[in-house]
Structure formats: C-alpha cells, structure tokens
Amino acid sequence: MSEPFSFRLAATDGAARTGAIITAHGVVHTPAFMPVGTQASIKGVHHDDVRVSGAEILLGNTYHLMLRPSAERIAALGGLHAFMRWPHPILTDSGGFQVMSLAPLRKITEDGVTFRSHIDGALVELSPERAVEVQDLLGSDIVMQLDECVRLPAERGDIERAMKLSLRWAERCKRAFEGAAPGRALFGIVQGGDDPALRLESARTLVDIGFPGYAIGGLAVGEPQDVMLKIVSETTPALPADQPRYLMGVGTPDDLLQSIARGVDMFDCVMPTRNGRHGLAFTRFGPINIKNAHHADDPRPLDPESRCPAARDFSRAYLHHLFRSGEALGGTLLSIVNLFYYQDLMAGARAAVAAGRFADFAAETKEQWATKSNRLTH
C-alpha cells in the first residue's frame, strides 16, 4: 500500500498516449474509463460485474457520500474501499460540480460554497480544505480539488471569475493535501469554459502550482461536441506530457475516441449505466435501442462475439421483453453490456496506441458503428 503515486507513459501515437497510473490500491492502465459509483454503488450492477468488465478504477461522488452516509461514518467503517468492498483504485470528485447541479440555495464565496442538502435541507459548508478532508476520510486514491464549474453558454466575465476562484482554491487544496500518504494524489482542474485564452491561463497557472495530474473540467455541460473537442485540443498541449490528463464527465464512445486522439488519459461518465437503464445498448454495431418494437421477435444476441456474457447469452427478444415488462433485470443487463463495451473500447485504444495505429483503430471502430450491419432491416 506504500508505492508512490506515479504515471508511466508506455507509448504515444500522435497526441494519443497509453500508460499506467500507479496508486496505493493498484495500477490503472490508460486510456482508462471510470464507471461512476455515485452513492458507493454502480447503479444496479454488482461490483463483481464491474470488475469483470475490466474496470480498474471507480469514481465516487463526494457530494453524495458526505451527505449520506457521511465521510466520517465511512472513515469509521474503514474508508470507501472497505465500505463498498472495492479494493482497487478510487477517484473522488470534489463535490463542487454536484453542489452546483443538485443543491438548493447554494452560495459561493471566496471561502467556499454553502448549500442546503437535497436530502434533509441541512446547511452544509464545503471549502477547499473541507473537500480535501472529506476525500481523505473516504481514502480516495485520486483526490480532486474543489472548483467552480460554470454551465455553458456563459458570459466571459462569469467564466473568468469562476476560473480564477478555482485557481485560488487549487492552491488551498494543495496546502491541505500536504502530508497525504505517498500512494495518493491530488489533481488540479483546468477551468475556463469555452474560451481558449482562459483555458490556457488556467492550465499554465495550475502547472505552476504543480500537481501530479490534471483534469479538464467544465466541459460536457451543454456545449456542442466540436466546441468541447476544440477546448481539449487547445488545453492538453499546455499540460505536462508525463502526467495523466482526465476529461471529467465525458462521454459517448465517440467523445472518448476523439479525446484520446487529443491526448486525454482518463474519463468518467454515467452514460453506460444510465443509458443501459433506459434501454440503450452500446455495441460494436453502434447503439441499439432495445425497446424498439422490431426487437420483440429477434432471437439474436446483442453481439455473439462480445466478451460480455449478457451480450452473448440473452436474445434481443428477451431483453426487449424485460424492458417492456418493467423488469429491473433489463436495466442491469444492459448496464453490464455497456460497461463491458466501454472497457473493451479502452482496451482497444490502448493496444492501438501501443501498435502505432490509433487513427486506424478509431476509423475502423466508427465505420463499424455506421454500417449497423447487425440490425434487422424491417
């Protein structure tokens, strides 16, 4: 449990990279996708299935966990790894993003953010120091700084103010994190909305402060994909090549391929599980909406060659029936299918970068999505 946190770059291919993040709880191969365990559970999916899907790291939501069951309670129960029985790496966000999106009556000051719990209305304060303390109590391997995230589109003045506040909070988080165990790391978060100059200023200042890894935050918050990718393209060159880069809250399979091509190493998103619960399966042949009526009589599995048992073993007709009947097993099975798909996409990307053929891999993958050769024509 004492190996220092580090990032080892194994190969690059254009801007795309593959490597490994070493943490106190194990190794994470990059590019990596982190399933989201909002409330210490990947919604509807057993941890064992998450692990077998290939996930090497989970994301936990500080906002949810600090409110229920509370960071202190989780610490008393041995930390988040022991509490949820996931002995592998865990990254936690700072709570800031969900304070903005979920909590009523939030108020941001220089000191931090004050908000009312969406559960019981209690008044809660979250400062940079408290965000680090909570994540210390959880025992996260990768701790995120508290930041202020502005929903796009937004005025440049608002974006700049939030970006600069986030930089000051980054310094305070770094001080609060001093003395943490060597296998753990604190990441800074680049803000600056859709403004390239503000993004560059944020990235450069964060690098001056100095972190073992950097996230790009404040994207996938309403802007078009091309805007997001443009910001990613302009931000990653300003980040150190020998440290991991994490694009927060992203995204679709295509978002992931495009962002890997632009030098991103880590992702998290609720999409595999949320879309799975809503009947959408990600497959080699593109997304399949299993609720569509034409699946009702289709005896074929989602993908007979998938590594995922649920994608191989159950017919589309059966999965369709589960959704039409409101059986929760349907959402669970499609969530598992999607978690496998995302992990296999990352494994394919890692192999392709190592082989120096990432662009071909991305093009072939997208071509197969577009052919939809596996769909029924009626």
Add this chain to the structure above:
Amino acid sequence: MSEPFSFRLAATDGAARTGAIITAHGVVHTPAFMPVGTQASIKGVHHDDVRVSGAEILLGNTYHLMLRPSAERIAALGGLHAFMRWPHPILTDSGGFQVMSLAPLRKITEDGVTFRSHIDGALVELSPERAVEVQDLLGSDIVMQLDECVRLPAERGDIERAMKLSLRWAERCKRAFEGAAPGRALFGIVQGGDDPALRLESARTLVDIGFPGYAIGGLAVGEPQDVMLKIVSETTPALPADQPRYLMGVGTPDDLLQSIARGVDMFDCVMPTRNGRHGLAFTRFGPINIKNAHHADDPRPLDPESRCPAARDFSRAYLHHLFRSGEALGGTLLSIVNLFYYQDLMAGARAAVAAGRFADFAAETKEQWATKSNRLTH
C-alpha cells in the same frame, strides 16, 4: 430430454419426505423451493445467481406471460427455457390465481374465465384447454390445471362451488394434456378452502381422476397459519405417498418447515425476493430489517458463515446505506441473500429427513431464529 416424468421417494421421517422429481429438463430434489419468475425474470436477480443459490426449478406465471410477451411469441423463440435462458426445470401455474387477483372485469363460467388484461384492457379467455395449451407453448415441465381459487374467509357454498368447478376443469385439463411429451407432467390442484370435508372430497376425486402430482391450492390467501397447517395436515394423507405434493404460494421459512413436517414436497413464494427488495433479510439468526437505524454503523456481515457471498462480503452498514440511498443494488443483494437462505433451508431439511432427524432440525433451526444472538443490543 426423453426421460419420463417420475418421483422417487428416497426417505421418510414421520410425515416428512425427501426424494427427487425427474423431469425432461433435469432433477429436482425435494423438499424443493421454487423461486418465482413472474415475467420470465426473478425480480432484480440474474439467473446465474438464482442457479448458484441452489434453485433446481423455477415457477413461471402463465397469466403474465400469456399477456406479455404472449405464449405464441415465446414458443416461436424456442419456449420459455430458451427464452429466459433457464435450461433447468420450470413449473408454470395455470393463470387462474392471478386472473382472480389482478385482472379487472373477470367473469367465471363453466367454460372458463374471461377477463380484461391489466396491461391493455384486451378481452382474454382462459379455459382449461387454453390453460394447458398456453403451458404447452411455454414448454413447462410441470403444468398446473386451471382452478378457481377463493379468497378466505368465504362462505362454504362459494368454496364448494369453486372446488367442484375446479374438479370438472381438472378432468378437462387432463384430456387436453393427453399426448404431451413423457418428461412433462400435469398436476391437479386440491381446493376446498378451510373446510376439511371439502378438501377431502377434492383430494379424493382428483386422485380418482389420476395425476402424477398434486398441489394444495387456495391457501396462504389470508387465513392464519394454524388454519393453513390444519388443512395441510388433513389433506396430505389423502394424497398418494408416491407422488409429489406442492403447497402453492407458501411461505415463510417457518411455514416451510411446518409443511414439510406434514408431508409437503414443493413450495413457491415471492417472499425471498419481495421481502429482500423491501430490506428484509432472512438469516440463520432470524429476519433482519436492514433499514433499521442501528445497522448504519455495523461493520459485520449478515452472516459470516453463509454460503452466500452477499451475506458474507458486505457489511450491514453498507447494505443499510444502499437501502437508505435508494440504490437498487440493495434489493438485489438481499434478494440473493434470501434465495440462498431458502435453498439452504431446503437442503438442510432434505439432509435431516434422510438422517431421520427432521424434528430436531426444525427445532434447532427455530431456536436459532429466536436467540437472535447475532443482533446488536443497542
């Protein structure tokens, strides 16, 4: 797939029995508990977990399946075993019970029952012949006759009328089932409410008609446990010793032990999964309501010696958290815990009957429930 349906009695201990039912899809050791797969799914639980729990046979609900996705559709997809990917034995009820409890505007005549689907309001007819046809289309290993079940308490005249109608339907079902594959069987259902004389008349007439197995229906429909057990005690002696006896819709762990002592071989009930979804875990130490506040800080598992991984691996504090947070994984894990508990109870009963110590086994089991030695005192 061609071994004839049969029941082999291996040992008796007082009225309690242990044996094996041989069907086209495999062997069922008795006493047997059948998890309920209402809509071709054990609610919230993957089939693999159901199988690993020790279940050798599932129950499917004809009423639900004939309405959605329809028996004809399931037949076209290879039958219920293939459709839901459960290659082991399946028993289906006749649909009669759920017509009574779920369908609006039902009308019972000599010919059968007409009702409106609770899904789309369509008018549906279910005769004894159609009930057998539907179960043929599903491919059930054990087919149940159509019967009329009266909710208790009820007038003797109503009970008698329904019992006699069920006997006439039993004869029609037997004729309709003639020529079925040898590995499949049709069971008759004893009715007669809480009236011992009517129960005896029903049992004797059914035995005269002749079936390879008999169910006791119309119990666990609102009467006290002592009334149910009295009827069971008076009915089983009227049934052939060399054929299986199935007590429908029962019950609690105590109901099962009491009924095994009275000569019952088979059970089905939604209790393990329904109660699990509602936060109640069945354990060696009696039922545990995981939602109670005193579990919030309890690092102990439900039962460190359980055969069930979910009962061993997760703390009560974590399971409590999942329920308090509305995470579906909580209901899934407790459903699995309960399915294992029911199957282990049946395995214990089988071993005890074979060893000639069933009464001791039942007494020891109940004593352990009562000690609640594993509960926190605060």
